[in-house]
Amino acid sequence: MSYEPDLSLEAMRRLCRRAGAKRVGRSAAMELAKVLEEVGVEIAREAIEYAMHAGRRTVRAKDVKAAYEKMYKSKRPYNIRT
Amino acid sequence: MSYEPDLSLEAMRRLCRRAGAKRVGRSAAMELAKVLEEVGVEIAREAIEYAMHAGRRTVRAKDVKAAYEKMYKSKRPYNIRT
Numbered sequence: 001m002s003y004e005p006d007l008s009l010e011a012m013r014r015l016c017r018r019a020g021a022k023r024v025g026r027s028a029a030m031e032l033a034k035v036l037e038e039v040g041v042e043i044a045r046e047a048i049e050y051a052m053h054a055g056r057r058t059v060r061a062k063d064v065k066a067a068y069e070k071m072y073k074s075k076r077p078y079n080i081r082t
Numbered sequence: 083m084s085y086e087p088d089l090s091l092e093a094m095r096r097l098c099r100r101a102g103a104k105r106v107g108r109s110a111a112m113e114l115a116k117v118l119e120e121v122g123v124e125i126a127r128e129a130i131e132y133a134m135h136a137g138r139r140t141v142r143a144k145d146v147k148a149a150y151e152k153m154y155k156s157k158r159p160y161n162i163r164t
Contacts, residue, residue: 019126027143035150044101061109
């Protein structure tokens with residue numbers, strides 16, 4: 001596979017183990033890296049909007065937090081259904 | 083700060099730069115690591131369910147993909163609104 005993830009496969013395996021996985025295939029770790037990168041870039045894009053809106057050129061933690069909460073936290077199926 | 087992320091701060095900075103950020107504060111990289119770990123563990127948890135349902139003890143790429151699509155892809159505000 002030519003795809004080289006920004007996130008390390010070892011880190012992906014750790015996340016899966018934290019979730020309770022006993023065995024994690026290499027392709028699964030690769031796929032998790034891919035989707036997390038996608039999510040990460042989307043959150044970052046939104047965070048940049050927040051920073052720009054606040055007249056800053058530096059993205060801060062609060063921008064990332066606000067972006068995440070806007071995009072995923074409140075609209076997640078799990079939260080909607082509870 | 084005592085929090086030690088599983089994801090490297092350098093990887094988080096790369097994701098932010100891919101999203102178009104010029105400058106990324108250390109605290110922002112830290113926050114992105116934190117939220118991505120949260121998202122990653124949730125996706126992994128769901129992926130484990132899929133693997134178990136298929137009678138496997140090994141999590142595969144297709145489990146991760148299905149978990150991600152179920153949890154985020156179709157219910158995301160951006161997709162709902164387009």
